[in-house]
Amino acid sequence: MPLLPAGLAPDLLAAAVAAWTSAPFLKGLLRGRRQLLADMATIGADAVLDAAFAVARDADRPVAERLRRARGDVALVVAIADLAGRWPLERVTAALSDFADLAIDTAIGAALAERGAANAGLSALALGKLGSHELNYSSDVDLILVHDPDVLPRRAHEEPGEAAVRIARRAVALLADQTPDGYVARVDLRLRPASEITPISLSVAAAEHYYQSEALTWERVAFIRARAAGGDIALGQGLLDAIRPFVWRRSLDWTAVGDIQAVSLRIRDHFEAGQVIGPGFDVKRGRGGIREIEFFAQIHQLIWGGRNLALRCPATLDGLAALAAAGHVEAGEAAQLAESYRYLRTLEHRLQMRRDEQTHAVPRLAADRTAVALLSGARDWATVERRLGTATAPVAAAYDRLIAAAVPDTAAVPADVARWAKRHQPAIAGQIVPLVTRWRGGTLRALRSAPARAAFEAVLPELLAGIAGAADPAMAASRLDGFLAALPQGAQFFALLEANPRLVGLLSHLLGVAPVLADALARDPALFDVMLAPDAFAPLPDVAALTAELAGFAAPAPALEDILDRVRRWTGERRFQLGAQLVEGRADPLAVARSLSDLADAALAVIVPAVAADFARQHGRVPGGEPVILALGRYGGRALTHASDLDLVYLFTGSHETVSDGDRPLPATLYFNRLAARLTAALSVPTAAGALYEVDTRLRPWGAKGMLALSVDSFARYQAEDADDWEHMALTRARPVGGGASDTAAAAIAATLARPREGEALRRAVLAMRADIAAAKPAKGAFDVKLAPGGLVDLEFVVHFLQLRDRSAFGPDVSAAIAVLTAAGQLPDGLAAAHDLLTRFLVLLRLVAPGASVPASFSPAVEAMLARAMTPGGGAASFADLVAQLAQAKALVRQAFQTILNTKGR
Numbered sequence: 011m012p013l014l015p016a017g018l019a020p021d022l023l024a025a026a027v028a029a030w031t032s033a034p035f036l037k038g039l040l041r042g043r044r045q046l047l048a049d050m051a052t053i054g055a056d057a058v059l060d061a062a063f064a065v066a067r068d069a070d071r072p073v074a075e076r077l078r079r080a081r082g083d084v085a086l087v088v089a090i091a092d093l094a095g096r097w098p099l100e101r102v103t104a105a106l107s108d109f110a111d112l113a114i115d116t117a118i119g120a121a122l123a124e125r126g127a128a129n130a131g132l133s134a135l136a137l138g139k140l141g142s143h144e145l146n147y148s149s150d151v152d153l154i155l156v157h158d159p160d161v162l163p164r165r166a167h168e169e170p171g172e173a174a175v176r177i178a179r180r181a182v183a184l185l186a187d188q189t190p191d192g193y194v195a196r197v198d199l200r201l202r203p204a205s206e207i208t209p210i211s212l213s214v215a216a217a218e219h220y221y222q223s224e225a226l227t228w229e230r231v232a233f234i235r236a237r238a239a240g241g242d243i244a245l246g247q248g249l250l251d252a253i254r255p256f257v258w259r260r261s262l263d264w265t266a267v268g269d270i271q272a273v274s275l276r277i278r279d280h281f282e283a284g285q286v287i288g289p290g291f292d293v294k295r296g297r298g299g300i301r302e303i304e305f306f307a308q309i310h311q312l313i314w315g316g317r318n319l320a321l322r323c324p325a326t327l328d329g330l331a332a333l334a335a336a337g338h339v340e341a342g343e344a345a346q347l348a349e350s351y352r353y354l355r356t357l358e359h360r361l362q363m364r365r366d367e368q369t370h371a372v373p374r375l376a377a378d379r380t381a382v383a384l385l386s387g388a389r390d391w392a393t394v395e396r397r398l399g400t401a402t403a404p405v406a407a408a409y410d411r412l413i414a415a416a417v418p419d420t421a422a423v424p425a426d427v428a429r430w431a432k433r434h435q436p437a438i439a440g441q442i443v444p445l446v447t448r449w450r451g452g453t454l455r456a457l458r459s460a461p462a463r464a465a466f467e468a469v470l471p472e473l474l475a476g477i478a479g480a481a482d483p484a485m486a487a488s489r490l491d492g493f494l495a496a497l498p499q500g501a502q503f504f505a506l507l508e509a510n511p512r513l514v515g516l517l518s519h520l521l522g523v524a525p526v527l528a529d530a531l532a533r534d535p536a537l538f539d540v541m542l543a544p545d546a547f548a549p550l551p552d553v554a555a556l557t558a559e560l561a562g563f564a565a566p567a568p569a570l571e572d573i574l575d576r577v578r579r580w581t582g583e584r585r586f587q588l589g590a591q592l593v594e595g596r597a598d599p600l601a602v603a604r605s606l607s608d609l610a611d612a613a614l615a616v617i618v619p620a621v622a623a624d625f626a627r628q629h630g631r632v633p634g635g636e637p638v639i640l641a642l643g644r645y646g647g648r649a650l651t652h653a654s655d656l657d658l659v660y661l662f663t664g665s666h667e668t669v670s671d672g673d674r675p676l677p678a679t680l681y682f683n684r685l686a687a688r689l690t691a692a693l694s695v696p697t698a699a700g701a702l703y704e705v706d707t708r709l710r711p712w713g714a715k716g717m718l719a720l721s722v723d724s725f726a727r728y729q730a731e732d733a734d735d736w737e738h739m740a741l742t743r744a745r746p747v748g749g750g751a752s753d754t755a756a757a758a759i760a761a762t763l764a765r766p767r768e769g770e771a772l773r774r775a776v777l778a779m780r781a782d783i784a785a786a787k788p789a790k791g792a793f794d795v796k797l798a799p800g801g802l803v804d805l806e807f808v809v810h811f812l813q814l815r816d817r818s819a820f821g822p823d824v825s826a827a828i829a830v831l832t833a834a835g836q837l838p839d840g841l842a843a844a845h846d847l848l849t850r851f852l853v854l855l856r857l858v859a860p861g862a863s864v865p866a867s868f869s870p871a872v873e874a875m876l877a878r879a880m881t882p883g884g885g886a887a888s889f890a891d892l893v894a895q896l897a898q899a900k901a902l903v904r905q906a907f908q909t910i911l912n913t914k915g916r
Contacts, residue, residue, distance in 0.1 A: 015048035022051055025093035032381035035366040039086040046086055055091040059105055062087060066112055073120040074184050077113050078191035084109045088147070089363050092356075093385065099352045100327065102359065103144040110140055110151050113194045114240030117184040121177045122163065131161035132177055132211065133246030136239035137201050137232050142324035144355075148362035148369075150196035151185075154236075155211040158245055167683030167718050169691040174211040176714070181241075182210070196368065201232060204529070207701045209694055214249050216695075221253040233257045234308055234315075235324040258316045287399050289379070293354050293361070294370035298402025300358065302409040303351045307333065309412065314338050326351060343408055350401040357398065360385040372398075442477070445491050446470070456497035456504075465504030469514045476518015486522045489529070493521070496535045506542055513541060519593055523872045524857045526652050527589045530582070540583045547596045550584065553608040557615045564616050570624040574617065574692055578702050581613050589652055589857055595878040599853035600825075600846060606650035613693075613702060614639065614748035621692050625685050630672020632681050635664030638722060638755045639689075639748035642709050646743035646822045649849060651856035655704040656693065659711075659744070660686035660719035663754055679717070686719040689748075709740050722754050729762040735775040738762060739810040743822040760820070769815045773911055776811045780804070790864035793855065793896075795848040800900030802848050804907045805841065811911065812836050825849075838906055844899035850880050851896060 018026065026047060029036035040047070049058045062083035068076050088105050091097040097105070114136075119129035138152035139145050155178045159170030162177070185194045199210050203220040212220075221229070234257065238246025286296075294300045307329040315321040318336060323329040327348050334344035360382050361369050373379050379391040388394045449457055449466070457463050477486045497503060507514045517538065521528045531537055540546060550556060563580050567573040588605055591597035622637065643657035644650050662682040669675045676684065694705045710716055711728040720728070729741065744759050746752035780803070789798035796802045809827050813819050819830035828845055831837040858872050859865050868876065873889035880892055 015044060015051060018047070018051050021094040021096065022047070022090065025090045028093055028385050028387075029089060029363075032384045033089075033364040036086065036089050036363060039082055039089075043083065043086055046083060047090065050087065050090060055087055055096055058087045059084065063109065063112060066109070066116060073116060074187070074189060075191060077116060077184065077194045078189065081109070081113070081194045082192065085147075085363075085366070092147075092359060092363075093387075099355055100144075102147075103139070103355070106145040106147065106149075107140055107143045110145055110195055111136075111239045113185060114151065114153070114181075116240075117181040117194070118177075118241035120184060121180040124180065125163045125165075125177070127163035130242045131163065131245070132157045132174065132181075133238055133242040133249075134181075134240040135236055135246050135250070137236050139235075140239060141235035141237050142326065143237075144325050144327075146355075146362060146368075147359040148366050150198040150368060152198050152201050153239075154202045154217070155199065156214050156217050156246060156249055157211050158242070159213050161242070161245075166680060167687050169687040169695075171209060171211075171213070171691045171695040172687055174213075175209045175694075178211040201229075203229075204701070207704070209701070209704065213695075214245065217249055218252050221256045230257050230312065231308055234311055234322070237324065258312075258322060287395060287402065289372055289374040291372045291398070292370050293358050293372070293398070296402070298350075298404075298406035298409070300351065300354045300370075302405050303330075303347050303354075306347065306405075306409055306412055310338050343404075346404045347408060350405050353397065353401045357382075357386065357394070442474070442487055445487055446474075449491075449494060454494055454497075456494055459501050462501040462504055465501060465508050468508045469504060472511070472514045473518045476515065476522050483522075485525070486518075486528070489521045489531070490518075493531055493535050503538075510542070516541060516590060516594060519875075520590060523869075523875050524589060524593050526857050526860050527586060527593065529860075530586060534582070537583060537586045540587045541590055546587060547591055547594070549597065549601060550588070550605045550608065553611045556584075556608055556612040560612045560616050564620075570620055570692075573620045574702075577613050577616055581609055581702060584609050585652065592854060592857060592879055593875060595875070599850035599879065600649075603644075603649045603651065603849065603853050606652070606654070607645055607648040610641075610645060610650065610656060610703065611747050617692050618689060618748040621688050622685060625688055626670075626672060628672055628674050629676050629681060629684075630670040632662075632664060632668050632670045632678045635662050635668055635678050635682070637662050637682060637685060637689075637719070637749035638746060638752070640744045640755060640759075641747040641822075642740050642744050643706075645747075646745050647824050648822065649824070651853045653856040653860065655706040657706050657709050658690075658747075659707070659709055659725075660689070661722050661725050661755055662719055663722050663750070666721050666724070679719075679721070682719040683717055690718075709737070711737075722758055725755075726758040726761065729758070730765070733762070735767075735772060735814070736779045738814060739776070739779075739807070742810050742813050742820060742827075743824070745822045763814065763820050764817055766817070767814055772811065772815055776807055777911055780807050791866050793851075793866075794864045795851050795855070795896060795900070798900065800902070800904035800907070802845070802852065805845055805848070805903045808837070808903075808907050808910050837910075838902075840902050841906060844902050847880070847895060847899045848903075851876070851892075854879055 026040065030040055031037075046058060049061070062080050065071075065083060066077055066080035071079075084105065088097070088102055092102045114134050115129070118132055118134060122129055122132065133156050135141075135154040135156065136151065137154065139149055140151045140153075145151070155174075157170070157174040157178075159174075162170055162174055164170055164173035168176075182197050182199070186197045187193065199205065202208060202210070202212060203217070221233075233250075233253070236250055236257075238244075238250065292299060304326050307326050310333050311321050311323070311329055314333075314336065321329070321332050321336060321338075323332050330339065330344040330348050330351075333339040334341045358370055361367075361371070361373075364378075364381060364385070373382065376391070379394075383389070383391045383394045386394055388397075448454075449470075450463070457466055473490060477483050477490065507517070520531060551559075560577065560580050564573045564576040567576050585606065588597065588602045588609075592599060592602055618637065618639065638661040640646070640659040640661065641657065642659060644654050645656050645658075660682070662678065664678060666677070666679045668678045670678070670681050690705045690707065693703050694701055707718060708714060710718065711720055711725060711733070729738070733741075741759055741762060746755050783797070783803060787797055789801070792798070794801065805828075806824060809819075809824055809831065812831055813827060816836070818834070819827045821827055825842065825845060828837060828842045832839060832842060854876055855864065858868065858876070868889075877887075877889045877892045
C-alpha cells in the first residue's frame with residue numbers, strides 16, 4: 011500500500027491496513043485521500059467530517075462535483091473511524107444520515123435555484139433507516155417527495171404538477187446519476203402512494219388525502235420512521251403533523267391489531283436461502299436478523315405509542331430503550347436486542363464497505379468471508395460466524411414469543427386452517443391463522459352477515475390454495491386481507507364467486523402472481539366488478555368503439571374534474587380486465603399491448619376536447635389553430651405494457667403570431683404551451699380516482715430545454731435543420747393520437763423521414779446511440795428482453811437503421827416494418843417471430859415485476875403463468891422451454907444486429 015502518513019496511532023494504522031487489504035472500495039478512496047488520513051491523526055475524525063461537509067456546501071464548485079467529492083470523503087472518514095473503533099454504531103449511522111440530509115437538501119436547493127427560486131415548495135420526507143437517522147454504510151435513501159403547488163416556482167407554460175416532477179427529477183439526478191466522480195446516494199421513491207402510477211412528487215393535498223383515507227397498514231409502520239430531511243422542511247413537517255393520527259392511534263380494535271400482525275409476521279416469509287447461519291445468511295432479513303429487531307420494536311410502538319408520546323422514537327435503539335423504560339418490554343430483553351442490533355448493524359457495514367454494495371448477505375466465497383472477518387477484527391470467519399449465531403439466537407427467540415403472543419390461543423384456532431397452514435405454508439402459518447380467524451370473527455364489514463360468511467367459507471379453500479401457490483404467499487395473504495377489508499358488503503360478491511368458480515381462481519391468481527393488478531385491487535376492490543361481466547375475457551373492441559363507449563360514459567359529468575375521474579375509472583377497469591386476461595392466459599399479449607394503446611387513444615380522444623373547452627372558457631380559441639398530439643415510443647407503435655409511460659409531443663397548427671379571442675387573450679405559442687401543460691396534468695396528476703398515465707415529453711424538439719408545444723411548421727424546420735439521427739429514429743414510430751390536423755403532422759413526419767442519408771454516417775451514429783443506452787441503462791439480467799444484447803432495443807435499432815437508410819418500410823408498427831423488410835430481403839427470416847416472442851414476454855414481465863425491475867428468477871407459480879400465457883393456443887411446453895425460446899430469439903436478433911450494423915470484431 012502507499013506510504014502512510016507518519017505518526018498514525020495504532021488503531022488508525024490497523025484500520026487503514028484492513029481497508030487497503032480487504033475492501034477494494036476503501037482502497038480506491040485511500041489512493042487519492044492520503045491527506046484525509048493524516049488529518050484524522052492530527053485534528054480528529056469529527057473535524058475531518060466537518061471539512062467534508064464544508065466541501066459539500068462550497069457554492070463555488072458545481073453542485074454535482076462537490077457532492078460526489080464530499081461523499082467520498084465522508085465514506086472514508088466514517089469507515090476508518092468505524093474500523094478503528096473510535097466511533098460507536100450510533101455515531102457512524104448519524105454521520106452517514108447527516109450527510110445524506112445535507113446532500114438531499116443541497117440537491118433540491120440547486121434544482122430550485124436553477125429556476126431562480128429559493129429552497130421552498132418541495133420537501134423530501136425520509137423513511138426507512140434515513141428517516142430514523144440510522145443510515146447504512148451503502149444504503150439507498152427512501153424518500154417521498156411532496157410539493158406545495160402555490161409555492162413551487164413554475165414557468166409560464168407549466169402546470170404545478172409538471173413543474174414539480176421536473177424539479178424533482180433534477181434533484182434526484184444530482185444525487186443518483188453515476189458520473190466519473192461516482193454518485194452521491196441511491197434514491198428509492200417507491201414508498202410513495204401507488205408508485206407505479208403516481209408522479210414522483212405529490213402535492214401535499216393529494217398526499218394528505220391518501221394517508222388519511224386510503225393508506226395501508228404497512229404504510230403506518232413505515233411512517234414511524236418518517237421525517238422531513240431536505241428541501242422545504244416546514245412543508246414536510248406540516249404534512250407529517252397532519253397525518254400523525256393515521257400513524258398513532260389512541261385505541262386499537264381487533265381489526266387494527268390484526269393488521270399489525272399481518273405486517274409484522276411477513277418478515278418470516280423469506281426465501282429459504284439466507285435463513286441459516288453460514289454462507290448466504292442475510293443479516294437483515296434472516297431469522298434473528300436486523301429486521302426482526304426493528305419489527306419487534308415497531309409492533310410494540312404501534313400498540314402503545316398512540317397513548318404514550320415517549321414511545322414514538324424513530325431509531326430502533328431509542329425505541330427499545332423507551333419501551334423498556336415504560337415497562338412494555340423487559341429491560342434485560344431490550345438490552346439483549348440492543349446488543350444484537352449493534353453487532354448485526356456493524357457486521358452489515360463491513361459487508362457493504364468492501365465494494366460499496368447494498369448487500370446484507372454473508373459472502374459465499376471463502377476469500378470474501380475472510381476479508382469480512384479481517385475488517386471485523388477477527389482472526390477468521392469461524393470466529394465471526396460463532397458471534398453471529400450468538401447475536402441472532404436471542405432475537406429469533408424474542409420474535410417467536412412476540413408472534414406467539416400475537417396469534418390467538420391455539421384452542422381458538424380453527425383446526426382446518428391450522429392443518430392447511432402446516433401442510434401448505436408452514437413458513438407463514440403464523441400470519442395465515444390469525445388472518446383467517448379475523449375474517450371469521452365478523453369484524454369486517456363484508457363478512458358481518460351470516461349469508462356473506464357462508465358464501466365466503468365456500469370459496470375460502472380455493473383462495474387459500476391460491477395464496478399457497480403465490481410468488482410471495484405472505485404478500486398475497488396481506489393483499490387478500492386488504493381486499494376483504496375494503497369491500498363494502500360481501501354477501502352478493504361471495505355468492506357470485508361461489509357461483510363462478512373460475513372467478514375464485516382468478517382472484518387468488520391475481521393476488522399471487524400479478525402484483526400490479528393485486529395492488530390496484532387492494533386499493534379499489536370495485537375493479538373486480540368488470541370481471542363479473544359475461545364478456546370479461548373477450549377481446550376489447552377497436553379504438554373507435556372504445557372511444558364511443560368512453561365518450562358516452564363521461565358525457566353526463568357536469569365538470570372537467572368529473573369527466574377526468576370518469577375517464578380514469580373507465581380506463582382503470584379496462585386495464586385491469588386486460589391484465590386479468592393475460593394472467594389467465596386468455597389473450598395474446600400482443601393483442602393486449604394494442605388494446606392498452608387503444609385505451610390511451612380513447613382517453614385522449616375524450617380528455618383533449620374536454621380540457622381544451624375548459625381552457626377556452628378563459629382564453630377563448632386561437633383562430634385557425636388547433637392542438638396536435640403525437641405519440642412516440644411504445645405508445646406510437648401501439649405496443650404499450652401496464653407499466654408504460656406515454657411518450658407525447660405537443661404541436662399546434664396555424665401561425666404563432668395569432669392571438670386567442672377570449673376574455674384573457676394569449677398569443678398562440680403561449681396559448682398552446684399552457685394548454686399542453688393542462689393536458690399533461692389531466693393525464694398524470696393524481697386525484698381521488700388515481701392517476702391515469704405517466705407522461706414523458708422529453709422527445710420533443712430540444713428536449714427539456716425546448717418549449718412544451720411547437721407549431722407544426724417549427725417542428726418541421728427543427729426536424730429538417732437541427733434534429734439528431736436518434737430523433738429521426740424515434741420519429742419512425744410517431745403517429746397523431748389527439749387533437750386535429752393529423753394530415754398536416756403526418757406530412758411533416760413523412761417529409762423528415764424521406765430525406766436521403768449517408769449510410770456509413772448513419773451506421774456509426776446508430777452504434778454510438780446504442781452504446782450510450784447500454785452505458786446509461788445496462789441490462790438487468792437474463793430476463794431483461796428489452797435492454798439485454800439481442801433484446802428489443804437491438805432489434806428496433808436495426809429496423810430503424812434500415813428504414814432511414816433505405817427510406818422504406820415506414821410506419822409506427824415495428825412488427826409491420828419487420829414484415830416488409832423481411833419480404834424485401836433486408837432482414838433474415840425469423841426476426842418477426844423473435845420480435846413477437848420478446849414483446850409478449852415484456853408485456854407479461856411488466857405485470858409480474860412492477861416498474862422496470864427484472865427479477866433474477868421467478869416462483870413456480872409465476873413461471874407456470876408465463877409459460878401458459880406467452881403463446882396463443884397453449885403456451886410454451888414449460889418455463890424451461892420458454893427460456894430456451896427467449897435465448898434463441900435473442901441470439902437471432904444479436905446476430906442480425908452484428909451483421910447489418912457490421913459490429914463483428916468490435
